[in-house]
Amino acid sequence: MDKVYEAALLLDFYGQLLTKRQFEILDLYLNNDYSLGEIAEHLNISRQGVYDNIKRGRAMLDRMEEKLGLVHKFLQQKNRALEILKDIKSIDISSMSVEDAKILKRVEERIEEIVES
Amino acid sequence: MDKVYEAALLLDFYGQLLTKRQFEILDLYLNNDYSLGEIAEHLNISRQGVYDNIKRGRAMLDRMEEKLGLVHKFLQQKNRALEILKDIKSIDISSMSVEDAKILKRVEERIEEIVES
Structure with a gap:
């Protein structure tokens, strides 16, 4: 780092x-x-x-x-969130219902909040 | 609490x-x-x-x-993760590809890790 x-x-x-x-x-x-x-x-x-x-x-x-070790602990959480974000972004939303696609978008935004906090 | x-x-x-x-x-x-x-x-x-x-x-x-205020900061992250988890669980995976459904399952497990850490 x-x-x-x-x-x-x-x-x-x-x-x-x-x-x-x-x-x-x-x-x-x-x-x-x-x-x-x-x-x-x-x-x-x-x-x-x-x-x-x-x-x-x-x-x-x-x-x-x-x-x-709390900075380390916090960075671990952030890294977990980053990995999750990558997974979420790789999901193909075209086959999902409009409602579910919206939820997934909101999930993505919320995980970004964790990454950036 | x-x-x-x-x-x-x-x-x-x-x-x-x-x-x-x-x-x-x-x-x-x-x-x-x-x-x-x-x-x-x-x-x-x-x-x-x-x-x-x-x-x-x-x-x-x-x-x-x-x-x-680091306990407060950490609990905020956990609460965010809990909200995300609720959203994820509400998504209907039956219309998704097998691959995407697997990814979403993995995402769910990883968010649970954040909640429980």
């Missing part, structure tokens, strides 16, 4: 356990693509301070995932 | 953040249906000690869910 995407997921899941400052900095870094220098300037702190917060914050997020 | 089921879910999600003793006691209490007296006897500690551990452990689990 993409390293930044993975870290952003960890922040999304466990970010509320960080200090406000750590969260703020990691959010700028991971979700808004700020460089360390830009974050330092934006928050008016030293580059070293930014670096330390990222390092400690990341360590905390990794520790949480190591203990709880 | 059933209070014991809810607490057992919280323990399943966040239990690794408790002390070993808290986890052990809550596991006996919630998942093995031991009474406080039985736990006290089983672990050779006072009833008050059991009570304190349950109280502190539960407070920690509730605090985690308040901060992270």
Whole structure:
């Protein structure tokens, strides 16, 4: 998996356990693509301070995932939903009743919601 | 939702953040249906000690869910899967090809996996 995407997921899941400052900095870094220098300037702190917060914050997020594994659990559900979606899309709806075809379309949309959530 | 089921879910999600003793006691209490007296006897500690551990452990689990809301997030996915399952089961497979009917059966089983996970 993409390293930044993975870290952003960890922040999304466990970010509320960080200090406000750590969260703020990691959010700028991971979700808004700020460089360390830009974050330092934006928050008016030293580059070293930014670096330390990222390092400690990341360590905390990794520790949480190591203990709880909830990002992994959630990604498993998503992967299951993706597999299901592929199956659903492979079904030929032309022989189904209009009503059943509608239901299957709705099922497809709902599974997409799980995949994208 | 059933209070014991809810607490057992919280323990399943966040239990690794408790002390070993808290986890052990809550596991006996919630998942093995031991009474406080039985736990006290089983672990050779006072009833008050059991009570304190349950109280502190539960407070920690509730605090985690308040901060992270991951049990709620997970239950939302399950509810979505349940709704999808109902739709799938309502589809008339008699007019489908054998191949498509098989796929739909597999889809149903996989969604059941999500519901039961």
